Amino acid sequence: MNPQLLAAESASDNRPLIVTLFAVFVLATLAITVWAGRQTKDATDFYAGGRQFTGFQNGLAISGDYMSAASFLGIAGAIALAGYDGFLYSIGFLVAWLVALLLVAEPLRNSGRYTMGDVLAYRMRQRPVRTAAGVSTIVVSIFYLLAQMAGAGVLVSLLLGITSEAGKILIVVLVGVVMILYVTIGGMKGTTWVQMVKAVLLIAGTLLITFLVLLKFNFNISDLLGEAAKNSGIGESFLEPGLKYGVNATTKLDFISLGIALVLGTAGLPHILIRFYTVPTARAARNSVNWAIGIIGLFYLMTIALGFGAAALLKHDDIIASNKSGNTAAPLLAEEIGGGPDSTGGAILLAVISAVAFATILAVVAGLTLASSSSFAHDLYANVIRKGKATQEEEISAARWATVGIGTVAVVLGVFARDLNVAGLVALAFAVAASANLPTILYSLFWKRFTTQGALWSIYGGLISSVFLVLFSPVVSGKETSMFPDVDFHWFPLENPGLISIPLGFLLGWLGTIVSKEQPDKEKYAELEVRSLTGHGAH
Amino acid sequence: MDTAPANDRPDDQRQLDRSAYAEVQASAEFGELRGAHRSFAFPLTIAFVSWYLLYVLLSNYADGFMGTKVVGHINVALVFGLAQFLTTFLIAWWYSRHAAAKLDPRAQAIKSRLEERS
Numbered sequence: 271m272n273p274q275l276l277a278a279e280s281a282s283d284n285r286p287l288i289v290t291l292f293a294v295f296v297l298a299t300l301a302i303t304v305w306a307g308r309q310t311k312d313a314t315d316f317y318a319g320g321r322q323f324t325g326f327q328n329g330l331a332i333s334g335d336y337m338s339a340a341s342f343l344g345i346a347g348a349i350a351l352a353g354y355d356g357f358l359y360s361i362g363f364l365v366a367w368l369v370a371l372l373l374v375a376e377p378l379r380n381s382g383r384y385t386m387g388d389v390l391a392y393r394m395r396q397r398p399v400r401t402a403a404g405v406s407t408i409v410v411s412i413f414y415l416l417a418q419m420a421g422a423g424v425l426v427s428l429l430l431g432i433t434s435e436a437g438k439i440l441i442v443v444l445v446g447v448v449m450i451l452y453v454t455i456g457g458m459k460g461t462t463w464v465q466m467v468k469a470v471l472l473i474a475g476t477l478l479i480t481f482l483v484l485l486k487f488n489f490n491i492s493d494l495l496g497e498a499a500k501n502s503g504i505g506e507s508f509l510e511p512g513l514k515y516g517v518n519a520t521t522k523l524d525f526i527s528l529g530i531a532l533v534l535g536t537a538g539l540p541h542i543l544i545r546f547y548t549v550p551t552a553r554a555a556r557n558s559v560n561w562a563i564g565i566i567g568l569f570y571l572m573t574i575a576l577g578f579g580a581a582a583l584l585k586h587d588d589i590i591a592s593n594k595s596g597n598t599a600a601p602l603l604a605e606e607i608g609g610g611p612d613s614t615g616g617a618i619l620l621a622v623i624s625a626v627a628f629a630t631i632l633a634v635v636a637g638l639t640l641a642s643s644s645s646f647a648h649d650l651y652a653n654v655i656r657k658g659k660a661t662q663e664e665e666i667s668a669a670r671w672a673t674v675g676i677g678t679v680a681v682v683l684g685v686f687a688r689d690l691n692v693a694g695l696v697a698l699a700f701a702v703a704a705s706a707n708l709p710t711i712l713y714s715l716f717w718k719r720f721t722t723q724g725a726l727w728s729i730y731g732g733l734i735s736s737v738f739l740v741l742f743s744p745v746v747s748g749k750e751t752s753m754f755p756d757v758d759f760h761w762f763p764l765e766n767p768g769l770i771s772i773p774l775g776f777l778l779g780w781l782g783t784i785v786s787k788e789q790p791d792k793e794k795y796a797e798l799e800v801r802s803l804t805g806h807g808a809h
Numbered sequence: 810m811d812t813a814p815a816n817d818r819p820d821d822q823r824q825l826d827r828s829a830y831a832e833v834q835a836s837a838e839f840g841e842l843r844g845a846h847r848s849f850a851f852p853l854t855i856a857f858v859s860w861y862l863l864y865v866l867l868s869n870y871a872d873g874f875m876g877t878k879v880v881g882h883i884n885v886a887l888v889f890g891l892a893q894f895l896t897t898f899l900i901a902w903w904y905s906r907h908a909a910a911k912l913d914p915r916a917q918a919i920k921s922r923l924e925e926r927s
Binding site: 360365515526556716792796 | 827828830831833834839842843846847850853854857858861862864866868869872875876881882883884887891893894897898900901902904905908912916917919920923924
């Protein structure tokens, strides 16, 4: 029997349980959001959760913000299908945190207020740089949102056994509505609590599955790997690098490109950066990154058990039949490890893990929507359009309307993008962030001579080149897995543009600076440097 | 030139006049703080990025070596990957220890002095 039908059928048997768990999560988090919303009085509450979270709380929330559907479903699926090559994501996503810890988190916390643009524009001419920062924040966040929405549609439809197009669209719309409610009502406070709850659920769920998988192999990892290699039908090379990216010279370059984008992207992701504003001091920001590294590291270690466990215990064909890119491997594994498709244990575990995946998606989309609407309201509306004359109330109201607008855009795009490859889109968001944002963040903080022109060249250059290269890459056209598989206008061979666009972003920042006649503002740099290192005058 | 809007110039009440920042920036004490951060964070960043790139490159171009079995089905590639986790945890711990010992006290001293002035 067709395994997809099988999965859909067993899913429909479990539907009441799954729907109940989804509903419990949504209602509980909405209650938290309403409670948080009552305590949201001024702009600092809305944008930065009142800056009263502890390092540990923020570390949990960062983990909840960061471990997206791509991490949980995507990596497990990538390892289950491509073996060791899928593991690169886990390593890159984790090592990337050191860039944030050593170079970005503390100075950003000390010198910024609500958005990434606060720091990028600090020493520069406000309006052009804030405009650039706002545009780049919104573009990166929308790419990322798109991936999550597409994931939500595919996943939830499958788990609920919904096969009609109208049903899938309804799910995407539902996710959009809940995310808009979280952000408009709860602001940063509500979003932070949702992310903390989600992180706890995700870690607990993953620990449970990991424990059960390891139990099956008597905690012998070598046996688990051996069984995965055997069951994959590929043999030992399943455990070695190269299965997916080792095909030829081009795929090898793609692997390097992906690796660079992953490690440099994190410290340029706006929805991650604004989380550092929710704690009172730079020291607390450092602690929160340390907690996040611990929690995220533990989670990515467990992706080994999840991914190779799925490869060992599920049939390769079943994983592929359920979802081409393996996105449902983790829930299928949960079902299998609970006792199989027809058992009560299997039904319960599948429902629990599905609810965790749903929570994961909701918490991440809320963080992304908050980041982009904050940037719209604070960078574009308050500082560019109103030239700093908007009142706090007007600014927050603009942020709320922006949330509704961005949420709607995400829903519409999500409906059209529901068949896209989730992991590719997220890696793309990382590449854009590393090309457009990271160079300007680092130059602003550490390079005395950096000028407005350098910042603009770097942000727009990195942004345009990365998006442009993707447009003409196999992600968009020319391959079976492309967005538009029936046409072929691709000429750029790599799926990830990072290898070209990230160095270009850095180069343009440097070039724009040295060819500009403008003198850097020495006094403002003194102010930024002193404040960013000492915490003087931090909000 | 555009000027920063009032609500965006942080710290309106306690704002120092701008020459005070330049003065602090030029001081030996601040130089030590900056040096303590940069001389630690910059080389370490280059080191962990290189270490990570080495891993990426070996995965790409040295599959024979990476596929070598260490114990049972555990190969060099997996050990290398786990080593990346280990070094990430260690570097985070090491940096935090350095920051608590060498950065926080200096930053606090300069900050207190700046607050007295305003």
